[in-house]
Amino acid sequence: MIAAAAGSVRIKLILTALATTFLALVVTTVAMLVYDLKSFQQGWVDDLTTQAELIATISAPAISFNDPRTAQQNLGLLRVRPQILAGAIYAANGRLFAAYAQAPFDTPALPRQPGQLGYAIEGGQMVVTHPIVEGGERIGTVYLVASYRLLDRLQSYALILLGVMLGSLLLAALVAHLMQAGITRPLLAVTDVARAVMQRRDYSLRVQERATGEIGTLVDAFNDMLAEIARRSNALQDANLTLEHEMTVRQCAERALLLADRRKDEFLATLAHELRNPLAPIRTGLDIMRVNANDQAACEKARAIMERQLKQMVRLVDDLLDVSRINTGKLTIRREQLVLQDVVADALELSRPFIAAQGHKLDVRLPPQPLYLVGDATRLAQVLSNLLHNAAKYTARGGAIVLEAQATAAQLELRVSDNGIGIAPALLTEIFEMFIQADSSLERSTAGLGVGLSLARKLVELHGGSIRAESAGAGQGSTFIVTLPLLQMVSAPAPRSETRQADGRLYRVLLADDNVDFVNGIGGLLRSLGHQVQIFHDGQQALAGAEVFAPEYAFLDIGLPHLNGYDLARALKRLPALRHTVLVAVTGWGQQKDRQLAFEAGFHHHLVKPVSIDQLQEILAGGGS
Known part of the structure; x- marks a missing residue:
């Protein structure tokens, strides 16, 4: 019967519980005992160190002034701590300076030298040695000896733990x-599943043990909790993935914004610099013409300088406008059959003066047979002239520039090469971004806003082609390669139109602009050519004067005071005497929508400031078409 009882589940559970509890208590007891002893020791060390530090602090002046009596009195303060048996203060040379013993008539056994700093446990006593420092210099040492009754504490603690262990x-x-099998088994099952979940982080595990009553409710609640945690864990994991992706996107966007902001600041600074550059020689030219009004050669030289600088300013502004139109999708290109050789000729006509002024040698290598493309001749010539202009600008004076074309069955490859400053490998792809320049140093001798290559790339892409840069590195020159599709089916080429020149006829011309200097200058030029000119500075005056003057041509600013150019044009068209008057908008607004508004208001032409006398003469030569 006894053997049967010993083998029963209940007895095994009791023995298991007792054994587990006993082992746990033993381990806990040992751990707590070790922890308490260490804490006890550390507490003594901290306490004695604090006491030594206090004695060192208040005794530093006594050592500095060689006052053993004061040092002795400071050590006497330790009498309130009976655990401290003896103490001493040593001078910097190791000589005993002052001593103390807990018993008034005892002579403490102190070492001749203080020994190493720190603490030590010797024969049931704890010794602490602490430096006395003043002004960053060690001037002495505090030596304390205290009773360390570790064995007494160990015995007391062991008795307490033994009582606790027996009771437990x-x-x-x-x-x-008292436990029932229906309680123990489900709880053990819950414990096992909980442990497995914590170790494996697998929330799909469930307790399979069934029970009734509160324990059954606990098991069901535990399983439901695991299911909820699994659902939330999956949702949290999905949310974390989404958050990581959003953070990555946001960080990329932030870096892009910071880069764009930095480039914007650099661009504005460069824009101000590049616009001031041509203004300086223009101002100087005006001064030359004012001071040397009778010197024809000096005035002619100044005029040539001013014309070149004005063209540079117009080129900068036109490039910016073209880039803006492309970015907003408002720039369109004409698609017609072209001959490559004609496009190259137009580009060279634009670029040769600057290349020659830099003293470069230009080598043009084109196939002898005509090569046909489809596109906008003006824009393609603009691309090539930009590349040639860049090559001349970033090449030292007297350099070599090569423009060559190679054709395959379906593609044309145009290469513009130079032996200039070259491009760093890291910039070969970035060089086509807005406001990026190969040489951005303050010492550079070249000018520009960093928009020419970006504009060239976008114009080439509008033609279905591509552009890339090649360079062996800084100082090794660079090559830009433009690839364009060739036209397979070729029709008879249309003759190139020539710009009509003025036919010698004189007209009545009305000018309306609130920029007094500009309109008076244009008026003076037209009068010098023999035309009859009337000038007005606001819309109401122009409307009143036009009815009497009956101009054949009216050049109107859009931003006129009192009556804007659009309303003025509509009012002029309603006058019977001006039914055949040619209306020309002259404005600083050059977007496609601005042109459309002008034509809807009744204008026949749209000119963007600054305008030249050649543009005016071309319109006058059109005879009202």
Whole structure:
């Protein structure tokens, strides 16, 4: 019967509980004992170190002034701590300066030298040695000896833990005796599943043990909790993935914004610099013409300088406008059959003066047979002239520039090469971005806003082609390669139109602009050519004067005071005497929508400031078409 009882589940559970409790208590007891002893020791060390530090602090002046009596009195303060048996203060040379013993008539056994700093446990006593420092210099040492009754504490603590252990074992035996199998088994199952979940992080695990009553409710609640945690864990994991992606996107966007902001600041600074550059010689030219009004050669030279600088300013502004139109999708290109050789000729006509002024040698290598393309001749010539202009600008004076074309069955490859400053490998792809320049140093001798190559790339892409840069590195020159599709089916080429020149006829011309200097200058030029000119500075005056003057041509600013150019044009068209008057808008607004508004208001032409006398003469030569 006894053997049967010993083998029963209840007895095994009791024995298991007792054994587990006993082992746990032993381990806990040992751990707590070790921890307490270490804490006890550390507490003594901290306490004695604090006392030594206090004695060192208040005794530093006594050592500095060689006052053993004061040092002795400071050590006497330790009498309130009976655990401290003896103490001493040593001078910097190791000589005993002052001593102390807990018993008034005892002579403490102190070492001749203080020994190493720190603490030590010797024969049931704890010794602490602490430096006395003043002004960053060690001037002495505090030496304390205290009783360290570790064995007494160990005995007391062991008795307490033994009592706790016996009581715990008795209580564990009682609890295990009262436990039922229906309680123990489900709880063990829950414990096992919980442990497995924590180790494997697998929230799909469930407790398979069934029970009734509160324990059954606990098991069901535990399984439901695991299911909820699994759902939330999956949702959290999905949310974390989404958040990581959003953070990555946001960080990329932030870096892009910071880069764009930095480039914007650099561009504005460069824009101000590049616009001031041509203004300076223009101002100087005006001064030359004012001071040397009778010197024809000096005035002619100044005029040539001013014309070149004005063209540079117009080129900068036109490039910016073209880039803006492309970015907003408002720039369109004409698609017609072209001959490559004609496009190259137009580009060279634009670029040769600057290349020659830099003293470069230009080598043009084109196939002898005509090569046909489809596109906008003006824009393609603009691309090539930009590349040639860049090559001349970033090449030292007297350099070599090569423009060559190679054709395959379906593609044309145009290469513009130079032996200039070259391009760093890291910039070969970035060089086509807005406001990026190969040489951005303050010492550079070249000018520009960093928009020419970006504009060239976008114009080439509008033609279905591509552009790339090649360079062996800084100082090794660079090559830009433009690839364009060739036209397979070729029709008879249309003759190139020539710009009509003025036919010698004189007209009545009305000018309306609130920019007094500009309109008076244009008026003076037209009068010098023999035309009859009337000038007005606001819309109401122009409307009143036009009815009397009956001009054949009216050049109107859009931003006129009192009556804007659009309303003025509509009012002029309603006058019977001006039914055949040619209306020309002259404005600083050059977007496609601005042109459309002008034509809807009744204008026949749209000119963007600054305008030249050649543009005016071309319109006058049209005879009202």
